[in-house]
Amino acid sequence: YPIYAQQNYANPRALNGKIACANCHLAGKEIDVRMPHDVLADTIFKAQIDVPCKYEKRRQLIADGSKAALNIGAIAIMPEGWKLAPKDRLPKVLKKQMKGLSWSPYSKEYPNIVVAGPVPGSIYERMVLPILAPDPNTQKDANFGKLTMYFGGNRGRGQVYPEGNQSNNNQFFAKKDGKISAIDGLKVTIEGTDGSTVTQEVLAGGQIVVEVGEQVVKDDPLTTNPNVGGFGQAEKEMMLQDMNRVWAYCALATSIFVAQLTFVLKKKQFEKVQLAEGF
Ligand code: HEM
Numbered sequence: 001y002p003i004y005a006q007q008n009y010a011n012p013r014a015l016n017g018k019i020a021c022a023n024c025h026l027a028g029k030e031i032d033v034r035m036p037h038d039v040l041a042d043t044i045f046k047a048q049i050d051v052p053c054k055y056e057k058r059r060q061l062i063a064d065g066s067k068a069a070l071n072i073g074a075i076a077i078m079p080e081g082w083k084l085a086p087k088d089r090l091p092k093v094l095k096k097q098m099k100g101l102s103w104s105p106y107s108k109e110y111p112n113i114v115v116a117g118p119v120p121g122s123i124y125e126r127m128v129l130p131i132l133a134p135d136p137n138t139q140k141d142a143n144f145g146k147l148t149m150y151f152g153g154n155r156g157r158g159q160v161y162p163e164g165n166q167s168n169n170n171q172f173f174a175k176k177d178g179k180i181s182a183i184d185g186l187k188v189t190i191e192g193t194d195g196s197t198v199t200q201e202v203l204a205g206g207q208i209v210v211e212v213g214e215q216v217v218k219d220d221p222l223t224t225n226p227n228v229g230g231f232g233q234a235e236k237e238m239m240l241q242d243m244n245r246v247w248a249y250c251a252l253a254t255s256i257f258v259a260q261l262t263f264v265l266k267k268k269q270f271e272k273v274q275l276a277e278g279f
């Protein structure tokens with residue numbers, strides 16, 4: 001859950017680019033992010049985060065060992081000064097597209113990082129995030145120019161809890177070489193070649209794939225892998241455009257055009273003079 005990241009990581013993006021969610025959501029699955037290439041200062045625009053999965057059909061193992069639908073969540077890491085669009089400035093169209101999805105700032109320290117979820121994947125497969133671009137003329141922490149935003153999107157349950165223990169959404173493996181000597185419910189006992197035994201418990205819902213009497217090697221799977229979800233990251237570049245730069249470029253382009261045109265006209269005039277003088 002995003003709250004696990006908020007409680008355990010002051011800054012959710014590590015220096016190597018890994019977003020905190022990936023520490024517990026070990027399986028990878030693609031996400032797709034769309035947003036404009038350029039925006040003007042102090043405007044509201046939309047980032048669209050798609051977290052695709054077959055939500056209608058696919059069901060996952062939940063903590064008590066039964067099956068349920070998948071939920072999704074997301075995180076967006078924006079540069080300093082950028083933030084979630086305030087409710088009173090949200091355009092109606094955008095509000096409708098959000099389908100009631102609520103985003104919240106990651107922490108007091110990082111209002112430029114926002115999280116959402118868990119919410120049902122069947123409704124929010126396409127998560128819409130309204131962003132307010134800063135105004136560098138009035139905000140010291142923002143600059144015009146090119147910048148990068150980082151996104152993370154997740155569907156399904158994680159493999160590790162904040163305390164470090166595994167969730168039941170994991171595949172379990174043999175702890176040593178030997179023979180399966182007993183299977184009692186979720187407890188699998190392996191008898192090693194030296195006669196010592198180890199009893200491993202697979203967690204609720206685990207589907208055991210070994211039989212009593214079977215030989216196993218260390219790290220052979222004891223259960224199937226129940227995980228159907230995964231976490232994905234994406235990076236997008238965008239430009240915070242300064243209108244003065246656009247005007248300056250237009251002025252430059254126009255002046256070059258006029259200069260070129262006058263050169264051509266001058267050449268034509270000179271050619272006429274040459275013709276008249278009979279060169
Ligand atoms: C569950 C998203 C960070 C561990 C979930 C679920 C979502 C989610 C949407 C619900 C899945 C479902 O019910 O189908 C995220 C996002 C994160 C994040 C977007 C980052 C911003 C973390 C972190 C940890 C973690 C840092 C571990 C410290 C788990 C676990 C579950 C879970 C163990 C399953 C809980 C249970 O059902 O018992 N997460 N998560 N998540 N998450 Fe995360």
